[in-house]
Amino acid sequence: MSAPQTTVALPEMSQILPLVYGFTISQIAGTTARLGVADLVQESPKTAAELTAAVGADPNYFSQLLRAAVAVGMLTRDQEGRYTLTPVGRIFGTDSPWQAKVHDAWHTHPAVWQAFGALEDAVRQGRPAFEIVHNTSFFDYIDNDPVLAALFHSTMSTNTHANNATIVTGYDFSHFTHIVDIGGGNGALLSAILNAHKHLHATLFDTTSGVHDAPTVLAAAGVADRCEITTGDFLAAVPPGGDAYVLKNILCDWDDESCVTILRNCREVMAPGGRVVMLGSVVPEDGEPGSEPDLASAVQDVAIMATFPGVIRTLAQFQGLFEAAGLRLGEVTRLHESFNVHVLEAVPV
Numbered sequence: 001m002s003a004p005q006t007t008v009a010l011p012e013m014s015q016i017l018p019l020v021y022g023f024t025i026s027q028i029a030g031t032t033a034r035l036g037v038a039d040l041v042q043e044s045p046k047t048a049a050e051l052t053a054a055v056g057a058d059p060n061y062f063s064q065l066l067r068a069a070v071a072v073g074m075l076t077r078d079q080e081g082r083y084t085l086t087p088v089g090r091i092f093g094t095d096s097p098w099q100a101k102v103h104d105a106w107h108t109h110p111a112v113w114q115a116f117g118a119l120e121d122a123v124r125q126g127r128p129a130f131e132i133v134h135n136t137s138f139f140d141y142i143d144n145d146p147v148l149a150a151l152f153h154s155t156m157s158t159n160t161h162a163n164n165a166t167i168v169t170g171y172d173f174s175h176f177t178h179i180v181d182i183g184g185g186n187g188a189l190l191s192a193i194l195n196a197h198k199h200l201h202a203t204l205f206d207t208t209s210g211v212h213d214a215p216t217v218l219a220a221a222g223v224a225d226r227c228e229i230t231t232g233d234f235l236a237a238v239p240p241g242g243d244a245y246v247l248k249n250i251l252c253d254w255d256d257e258s259c260v261t262i263l264r265n266c267r268e269v270m271a272p273g274g275r276v277v278m279l280g281s282v283v284p285e286d287g288e289p290g291s292e293p294d295l296a297s298a299v300q301d302v303a304i305m306a307t308f309p310g311v312i313r314t315l316a317q318f319q320g321l322f323e324a325a326g327l328r329l330g331e332v333t334r335l336h337e338s339f340n341v342h343v344l345e346a347v348p349v
C-alpha cells in the first residue's frame with residue numbers, strides 16, 4: 001500500500017519572490033538607476049519613449065525594465081504613461097542623502113558580486129566569500145584596484161553622511177581636545193565633528209587609498225587647518241596623543257584577534273584621560289528584547305560575511321574585546337534606531 005500523499009499549500013507569491021528572486025529585485029532597481037532613469041524622472045515625469053530617447057536603450061527591453069521598476073515599487077506610472085519616482089525610489093536620485101546608487105555600484109562591481117555568489121562556500125568554510133574567490137583580503141585587493149577602492153570608500157561615506165547629524169548631536173564630543181579617527185576614510189565624520197566644535201583638533205588615520213579624497217572633503221567643510229591626515233596600518237600602530245580614538249564601523253570588519261590589536265594600539269598611545277569611542281552596530285544577546293533577527297541587521301551581517309572576516313557583535317562580545325585590550329566598557333549610547341548606531345566608550349583599566 002502506498003503512503004498517503006500530503007499536499008503542502010504554497011504561500012502567496014509575494015512572500016515567495018523576495019526569498020527566491022531577491023537578487024532580481026535589487027537588479028531591477030539598480031539597473032534602472034544605473035541607466036540614469038532616477039535622475040531623468042526627478043527633473044519631470046517622463047514617458048517610456050522620452051526615457052528611451054534619453055537613455056539610448058533598446059525600446060522593448062527598456063520598457064520591460066520600466067514596468068518591472070513599477071512592480072518593485074521604485075517608479076509609478078500615471079494615466080498618461082509618464083514615469084516618476086515613488087518616495088522610496090527617491091533614494092536612487094543624486095540628491096538623496098543616502099546614495100543608493102553608490103551602494104548599488106559597489107555591490108554590483110564584478111569582484112563583489114562574485115563574492116556574494118560564493119556565500120555557500122563561505123558558510124561551509126567559515127571564511128569570507130571574498131577571500132575564497134579572490135584569494136586575498138578585501139582591503140589588500142582594493143590596494144590594487146583604485147576603481148573598487150573608490151566605490152567602497154564612497155559607499156562608506158554616504159553611510160556616514162546619512163548618520164553624521166545624529167552622531168554629532170547624540171554624542172558629546174565637546175569635552176575632548178584631540179580626536180583621532182582610526183580608519184576614518186575621507187574625513188566625512190571628522191568634518192562634521194570639527195564643524196560642530198570649533199576648539200577641537202583632529203588626526204585622520206587610514207590607508208593611502210582610504211584618505212584619497214580627504215583633502216578635498218576636509219577643505220570643503222572648512223576644517224582642513226584643524227585636521228592632520230596620516231596614513232598607516234592600524235594593526236601595526238596608530239597616531240599618538242589623542243584623547244578620543246574614534247573607531248566607526250571598524251571592528252565589525254575584523255576577527256577578534258585583530259580587533260584586540262587595534263584597540264590595544266589605541267590604548268597604548270592615547271593621552272592621559274583618553275578613551276576609545278566605538279561607533280557601530282551592536283546586536284542584542286539571544287533571548288534579549290529585540291533579539292529576533294531583523295532584516296536590516298541580517299543584511300549587514302551577511303554582507304560582512306561575504307566580504308570581511310568580521311561580525312556584528314553583542315555588548316558582551318565588545319566587553320570581551322575591550323578587556324583583552326586592557327580597556328573597560330564605559331558609557332553606552334544608542335543613537336539611531338533605523339541604522340542601529342551605538343556609541344560605546346572604553347577607557348584604560
Ligand SMILES: C[S@@+](CC[C@H](N)C(=O)[O-])C[C@H]1O[C@@H](n2cnc3c(N)ncnc32)[C@H](O)[C@@H]1O
Pocket residue numbers: 139156157159160182183184185186205206207209210232233234235247248249250253
Ligand atoms: C568600513 S570602513 C569605515 C570607514 C569610516 N570609519 C566610516 O565609518 O565611514 C573601514 C575603514 O578602515 C580602513 N582600513 C582598513 N584596513 C586598514 C588598516 N590596516 N589600517 C588603517 N585603515 C584601514 C579602510 O580604508 C576604511 O576606510
